[in-house]
Amino acid sequence: xxxxxxxxxxxxxxxxxxxxxxxxxxxxxxxxxxxxxxxxxxxxxxxxxxxxxxxxxxxxxxxxxxxxxxxxxxxxxxxxxxxxxxxxxxxxxxxxxxxxxxxxxxxxxxxxxxxxxxxxxxxxxxxxxxxxxxxxxxxxxxxxxxxxxxxxxxxxxxxxxxxxxxxxxxxxxxxxxxxxxxxxxxxxxxxxxxxxxxxxxxxxxxxxxxxxxxxxxxxxxxxxxxxxxxxxxxxxxxxxxxxxxxxxxxxxxxxxxxxxxxxxxxxxxxxxxxxxxxxxxxxxxxxxxxxxxxxxxxxxxxxxxxxxxxxx
Amino acid sequence: xxxxxxxxxxxxxxxxxxxxxxxxxxxxxxxxxxxxxxxxxxxxxxxxxxxxxxxxxxxxxxxxxxxxxxxxxxxxxxxxxxxxxxxxxxxxxxxxxxxxxxxxxxxxxxxxxxxxxxxxxxxxxxxxxxxxxxxxxxxxxxxxxxxxxxxxxxxxxxxxxxxxxxxxxxxxxxxxxxxxxxxxxxxxxxxxxxxxxxxxxxxxxxxxxxxxxxxxxxxxxxxxxxxxxxxxxxxxxxxxxxxxxxxxxxxxxxxxxxxxxxx
Numbered sequence: 001x002x003x004x005x006x007x008x009x010x011x012x013x014x015x016x017x018x019x020x021x022x023x024x025x026x027x028x029x030x031x032x033x034x035x036x037x038x039x040x041x042x043x044x045x046x047x048x049x050x051x052x053x054x055x056x057x058x059x060x061x062x063x064x065x066x067x068x069x070x071x072x073x074x075x076x077x078x079x080x081x082x083x084x085x086x087x088x089x090x091x092x093x094x095x096x097x098x099x100x101x102x103x104x105x106x107x108x109x110x111x112x113x114x115x116x117x118x119x120x121x122x123x124x125x126x127x128x129x130x131x132x133x134x135x136x137x138x139x140x141x142x143x144x145x146x147x148x149x150x151x152x153x154x155x156x157x158x159x160x161x162x163x164x165x166x167x168x169x170x171x172x173x174x175x176x177x178x179x180x181x182x183x184x185x186x187x188x189x190x191x192x193x194x195x196x197x198x199x200x201x202x203x204x205x206x207x208x209x210x211x212x213x214x215x216x217x218x219x220x221x222x223x224x225x226x227x228x229x230x231x232x233x234x235x236x237x238x239x240x241x242x243x244x245x246x247x248x249x250x251x252x253x254x255x256x257x258x259x260x261x262x263x264x265x266x267x268x269x270x271x272x273x274x275x276x277x278x279x280x281x282x283x284x285x286x287x288x289x290x291x292x293x294x295x296x297x298x299x300x301x302x303x304x305x306x307x308x309x310x311x312x
Numbered sequence: 313x314x315x316x317x318x319x320x321x322x323x324x325x326x327x328x329x330x331x332x333x334x335x336x337x338x339x340x341x342x343x344x345x346x347x348x349x350x351x352x353x354x355x356x357x358x359x360x361x362x363x364x365x366x367x368x369x370x371x372x373x374x375x376x377x378x379x380x381x382x383x384x385x386x387x388x389x390x391x392x393x394x395x396x397x398x399x400x401x402x403x404x405x406x407x408x409x410x411x412x413x414x415x416x417x418x419x420x421x422x423x424x425x426x427x428x429x430x431x432x433x434x435x436x437x438x439x440x441x442x443x444x445x446x447x448x449x450x451x452x453x454x455x456x457x458x459x460x461x462x463x464x465x466x467x468x469x470x471x472x473x474x475x476x477x478x479x480x481x482x483x484x485x486x487x488x489x490x491x492x493x494x495x496x497x498x499x500x501x502x503x504x505x506x507x508x509x510x511x512x513x514x515x516x517x518x519x520x521x522x523x524x525x526x527x528x529x530x531x532x533x534x535x536x537x538x539x540x541x542x543x544x545x546x547x548x549x550x551x552x553x554x555x556x557x558x559x560x561x562x563x564x565x566x567x568x569x570x571x572x573x574x575x
Contacts, residue, residue: 149553251516
C-alpha cells in the first residue's frame, strides 16, 4: 500500500515542479518588465533610479535560475509577496478565500454523493420505469446545462420569484444551497448515469448468480455485492473530475458573488495583480495533487486489484 | 422519425447561426437607447437588451462565434491529439511512455489554471482562451488514438502491408487512421459540446470574447444585472443547452451504431 502511494506521488512531483516554473516565468514573460510592473502597481514614479533600486530589491539582476531557486525557497516558507490590490500578504488572502471555496466544494460533494447514489440505484433497480425515464431525462439536461445559466435560473426562481433563498453572499447556511447545487448539478448527472450503467452491468456477473445460489435474496445480493462494486468507477471518476470541479467553482463563485478563490482570481486577472495570480496557480496545483492522491488511496483501499497491480 | 427530428432541429440552428450576416434582421452591435428592454415584437423577434440591441440578431451572431471557436478548438485538438497518439502507439518505446505519462498527469488538470496563465501573459481575449484550451484538450484524443493504434498494430493486414514495403507514413495513413476513425467520431461529437460550454464559460467570466461582440456566454453575463428582464438571459442559455444536448445525443447514437457494427 505504502509502496503504491509513493509510486503515485513520484508521478505527481514533476507536475508541481512544472506548475511552479510556469508561475515563476509568468512574470518574466509579461510584455512589460517586472520592475516597471512593480512600480506601477505601487503607484511609484518610474525613473532610472527607482528602476535600479527595485531591480536590486527584487533580485532581478541575478541569473534567472538563481532567481527561480530563491523564489522557490520563499514560496516554500509561505512567502508569496503582497497582493497589489489590498497590500496584504498573498498567503493570508488565499487562506480566507480557500476556506470559502472549501465549504462550497464540500457542500457540492454532499449533493453529488447523496443524489447520484439515490438516483443511480433507483434508476437501475426500476429500469425502464417512469422514474427511470425521468432520471435519465435529468441526466441528459443536467450534463448539458452551463453552470452560469443554471445558477441564474435558480436565482430567478428561488430568490426573485418565490423569495425562499438569498440571491448571493455568504452570510448564512441558506446562502450555500443554490451555489453548491449549481456546482454539483452536472456531476450528479454524470455519476447517476455512470452508476446506473455500472449496476446494470454488474447484475449479470457470475458472482451475483453465485450469491443467489448461496441463498441470498435478490435484494441482499444487490446491496451486498452489486452496489459496492458499482461504486468503484464512480470513485475513480471523482478523482478525475477534481480539476473540472475547481474550474467550475470559479464560474459558480462569480455567479453568486461567493467570496472564494475563483472570484478572487478573476478580479486579480482584471487588475493585473500578478502575485495573487501566482499564488492561485500554485495553490490550485497543490490542491489538485493532494486530491488526486486521496482519490488514488481511496480506490486502492477499496480495490485490492489496483493496490497489488495485478489486473493487467 | 422522432430521433431524426432531434438532429434536424439543431442542424437548422447551426445553419441559421452560420448565415447570421445574411439572416440577422439588425446590426447586432447597434445600440438604440430609445427602445431599451423592448418586448417581443414583429420587428424585434426576441425583444431588445439593456442597450436596445436586437436580441435575435445577437443570438445569431453570438452562436456563430461560440460554435465557430468551439469547432476550431475541437478540430485542432483532435488533429494534433490523434496524430500524436497514433505516432506514440506506432513507435512505442520511450516516446510512447513519455507521452502517456505526461498525458496521464495532465489529463485532469484544471483548465482554468492554464487559461489564467495564458491570459496573464498574452492578455484577455478569445485567442488566449483557445490556446489554453488546446493545451489540455488534445490529451483525450492522444490517449484514445494511441490505445486504438496499439490494438490495430497486431492485425495481419498491417504486417502484410509492412512486408510488401509500405512506408510507416503510408501504414499510418492508409490502414491505422482509416480503421480508428469511426471510433474517434463519437468522442469528437461529445468533446465539441464540452468545448462549447468551456468557451461560453470563459467568455462569461470576461476572459474570452470581448464586448461589444456578441457571444452566448457573454450575453448571459450581460443579463445578470437585469434579472427583471429574463429574456436577455433566457435565449442564449436555451441555445447553449439545446446545442450541447444535441451533440451529446449525436455522440451517444454514433457510439451505439459502432457497437452494433462491432458485434
